[in-house]
Amino acid sequence: MQTILAWILVALVLAAAYPWAAWLVTRSPRPPDFWLIILLALALGPGALTLLMFWLALLGFRFDVWAITLPYFALMLPGYLLWRREGARIAWPVPPASRLERLALLALALVGGAVLFNAAYWPFYRDDALAIYARYGRIMAETGTLVPFAGRNEAFYQAYPVQIPLVYAYTYLASGWLNEYLARVIPSLFSLGCIPAVYILGKNLFDSLAGWLGALLLALTPTFARWASSGYVDLPMAFAYTLAAVFAWRLWSDGRGVDALLAGLMMGLAAWTKNAALLGVVFLVIWLAYGWLRRRFGLRTALIALLACAVVAAPWYARNWAEARLLVPPTAWTDQAAPTLNNLLILITLGNNFGLPGWLMLGGVFYGLWVALRRGRQSPEMLLLLLWTLPFFSVWWLLVSYDPRFILLFLPPLAALGGGWLAAVWNHSPQQRMRPFIPLFVALMLALAAYNAWIGVDYKQAILGNPLMGDAEKHEIVLRGR
Structure with missing residues (x-):
């Protein structure tokens, strides 16, 4: 019964951020x-919950499910009251306009369904998920506090940002046992959230067609399907990073402080998920400086974004510096690292990972560069996507390739580039010539969706042999498969 209640409680935690x-x-x-409201709620809910857990631990309080949950709902209450004051209107999705x-x-539903099924069916089995994220989640649930630096020599993995491990710890506390199935669902939702995030980004930067094509490119990339339910933090970080791009563009377009606030919060949550997002903080600073110089918004608005980012992410890194001087x-x-030509063109040379979408994303990169060089500052949409992708790729190629x-x-922003390119090709082609294709x-x-749905589910033969297997049997299977 407690397990069922834990699933309900987590659903309420997510819904409370709406x-x-x-x-x-x-x-x-x-x-x-x-979709933007849903994605923002998905980011804000676990983000606020885990930041609350972090501050409770810093203040000396031990983790307890109700000592966490009740203050969390108290934080969500002002949002509910403000929303009600505005009429409590619910935005409904617009149904697809065409066949x-x-x-x-x-x-997209085929891929998303497979990812969620795999997350909810199997326990953790990928290396870093077991050795770092789920393990630290278990330790924090058992000890009731953060993993300390003192007395540990584990390459300082405890300095990794802990949003996802704290999510795991909360699900364990709520369930009363190591409920890895519930734990795996939340980061998988973050991973799947990248798909509509790319749609929104492409639609806002270009048009609806670019959004659809970008979302498809991401969902149909084999490496996305393989890692979306892994319990790693890469795609959850990418989720917040992509939302930061969405709000950075809205800030450029409208110059409103609320979009500055949300751009900063999302980049802060990205850095609260994985320290690689500190690069993204630099990109956000560059974008804010560029927008201010172009007089798209004022200095105070830019500072709102930086302050929001710092409030979310800086305390974690300050704690690391205070305890371990890092x-x-x-x-x-x-x-x-292998900064070779083969890795420079990895989107097309590693076909097993990127497949056909990799070719189209690379085409999008070249198209974006061509537009940016040709139109310069008259193409801010391309400048944003190139800023969010090419410097990151350069660091990857030089240091961690x-x-x-x-x-x-x-x-995800690479997929948005590819979607923008494909939409431009379609829009500038005679429709009569394109219709037969x-x-x-x-x-x-x-076909690609069916393939990605297939590879997105692991240990398929074991599932077909005994779909109703228990927790012990599942652990035995994944242990043998490692």
Whole structure:
């Protein structure tokens, strides 16, 4: 019974952030965007919960499910009251306008369903998920506090940002046991949130077609399907990082302080998820400086974004410096980096990871560079996407190109670039010539979606042999498979 109640409690925790998200998004003169509100609520809920746990630990309080949950709901209450004062209007999703969009939604649902099933069916089994994130979540649930530096010599993995391990700890406390199935669902929701985040980013920067195509490129990339339910922090970081790009663009377009606030909060949450997002903080500073110089918004508005980012992320890194005199642990194997031509073109040379979408994303990069060089500051949408991707890729190529998994950190904005390019090709092509290719496109889209749904579920033979197996049997299977 407690396990069922834990699932309900986590659902309520996620839902409780909706009023804050709805109220903040509707501060803009733009029409309410259903998906943006949902994604913002998904980011704010676990973000606020885990930051609350962090501060409780710093103040000397031990973790207890109700000592965490009740203050969390108290934090959500003002959002509900503000939302109600505005009429408590709920934004509903706009149904797909065409048959093609409905088929695209089906393809996305196939991949998303497979990812969620895999997350909820299997316990943790990937290396770092077991050795770092889930393990530290278990330790914090058992000890009731953060993992200390004192007495540990583990390459300082305890200096890794702890949003995801704290999520795991909370689900364990709520369940009364190591409920890895519930724990794995939340970061998987973050991973899947990257798909509509790319749609929103592409739609805002270009048009709806670019949004759909960008979302499809991401969902149909094999490495996305393989890692989305892994329990790692790469795609959860990418989720907040992509939302930061969405609000950074809204800030550029409208110059409103609420978008500055949300851009900073999202980048702060990205850095609260993985320390690689500190690079993103630099990119945000550059974008804010550029927008201020172009007089898109004032200095005070830019400072709102920086302050919001600092309030979220800085205390964690200050704690690391105070306890261990480090900001980022020396865990990157930079001596194993391979800055070769093969890795420079990894989107097309590593077909097993990126497949056809990799070719199209690379095309989007070249298209973005061409537009930016040709139009310069008249193409701020390309400047934003290139800023969010190319410097990150350069750091990956020079320092950590031994592991292609790290490209997941900025894969969503790469997909938005690819979607923008494909939409431009479609929009500038004679429709009569393009129409015969639509059935081929649909068949390819559904085939790739079916393939990614297939590879997104692990140990399929074991599932077919005994779909109702218990927790012990599942652990035995994944242990044998490692």
